Amino acid sequence: MNDEAEQSRFMQTQRLRAAVHYTVGLLCREVGEQSDVQFSRQSIAALAETTFRQGDTFAKDLEAFARHAKRTTVNAEDVKLLARRSTALHKYITRRSEELMSSNQQQQKDKRKKSAGKGKKGSAAPAEDVVAGSEDSNMG
Amino acid sequence: AAKQKEDPSLPKAYVMSVFSHFAKTKVSRDVYPVLQEILDKYFERLVDDLEAYANHAKRKTIEKQDVELLLRRQGLVPDGVPVNVLIERYLPMEYRKLLIPVATSGNKVFPKHRR
Numbered sequence: 001m002n003d004e005a006e007q008s009r010f011m012q013t014q015r016l017r018a019a020v021h022y023t024v025g026l027l028c029r030e031v032g033e034q035s036d037v038q039f040s041r042q043s044i045a046a047l048a049e050t051t052f053r054q055g056d057t058f059a060k061d062l063e064a065f066a067r068h069a070k071r072t073t074v075n076a077e078d079v080k081l082l083a084r085r086s087t088a089l090h091k092y093i094t095r096r097s098e099e100l101m102s103s104n105q106q107q108q109k110d111k112r113k114k115s116a117g118k119g120k121k122g123s124a125a126p127a128e129d130v131v132a133g134s135e136d137s138n139m140g
Numbered sequence: 141a142a143k144q145k146e147d148p149s150l151p152k153a154y155v156m157s158v159f160s161h162f163a164k165t166k167v168s169r170d171v172y173p174v175l176q177e178i179l180d181k182y183f184e185r186l187v188d189d190l191e192a193y194a195n196h197a198k199r200k201t202i203e204k205q206d207v208e209l210l211l212r213r214q215g216l217v218p219d220g221v222p223v224n225v226l227i228e229r230y231l232p233m234e235y236r237k238l239l240i241p242v243a244t245s246g247n248k249v250f251p252k253h254r255r
Contacts, residue, residue: 061213068209069197081196 020055021048058082076100149176186210 024047028039039047065078076097083089155175160167193206208223217223227239241249 060219064209064212065196068193068205077196081192084192 017048017052020052021045024048024051147180150179152176155179189213 021044025044028044028047031037032039061082062074062078065081066072066074069077080090080093080097083093152172156167156169156172159171159175189210190202190206193209194200194202197206208217211217211223211226217226224240227236231239238251241251243249
């Protein structure tokens with residue numbers, strides 16, 4: 001019973017490793033084409049392993065940050081805090097998160113327009129930054 | 141004459157004795173300026189991190205839990221090991237008494253356990 005669970009867990013980890021390895025391979029190929037260098041198989045494997053373990057660290061840190069803010073869900077704030085130490089990365093992540101936020105709001109506006117078109121006219125709902133995916137089907 | 145306000149730093153004798161204790165060797169005196177610089181940078185970064193952690197929890201006051209998070213992130217406390225282990229290992233009794241709650245007579249716990 002316990003042995004079986006351990007086995008399946010190990011399989012899961014191996015699958016994840018393989019997926020990371022594959023993606024790292026693709027990224028390395030891309031970089032190689034851009035800057036005319038070749039990556040040896042061992043270097044790709046080493047990069048993949050590094051990435052995998054880095055992911056472990058990131059996960060633990062993010063969990064700790066979320067718990068620190070008395071949340072159980074990891075959000076963008078936690079990710080920003082994780083990237084705080086390297087200035088360039090922090091800037092990049094902040095910019096990306098702003099882009100995501102604005103695109104989310106855009107989507108919601110589109111949704112509202114659609115639903116407003118279907119329902120009553122002139123029901124200008126105030127713009128809230130709520131989680132996307134909550135459908136307001138209480139109209140009509 | 142008005143004395144120039146210096147940046148506060150740890151006493152030289154203290155820094156040197158702690159360093160030579162953990163290095164387990166004698167340490168020459170000319171190491172001190174380097175150590176002082178490192179310590180300054182360390183504290184600067186430490187305060188910076190603590191401020192960020194307190195802000196993250198939407199507080200303006202740095203609390204014990206912020207320091208605990210910092211110790212964990214610095215890898216000084218492994219997973220599943222309480223911070224109290226660190227306190228018991230490195231701090232003298234007088235400080236331990238201030239940090240780790242102990243039940244005393246009359247059904248009292250000192251220090252008060254705040255949750």
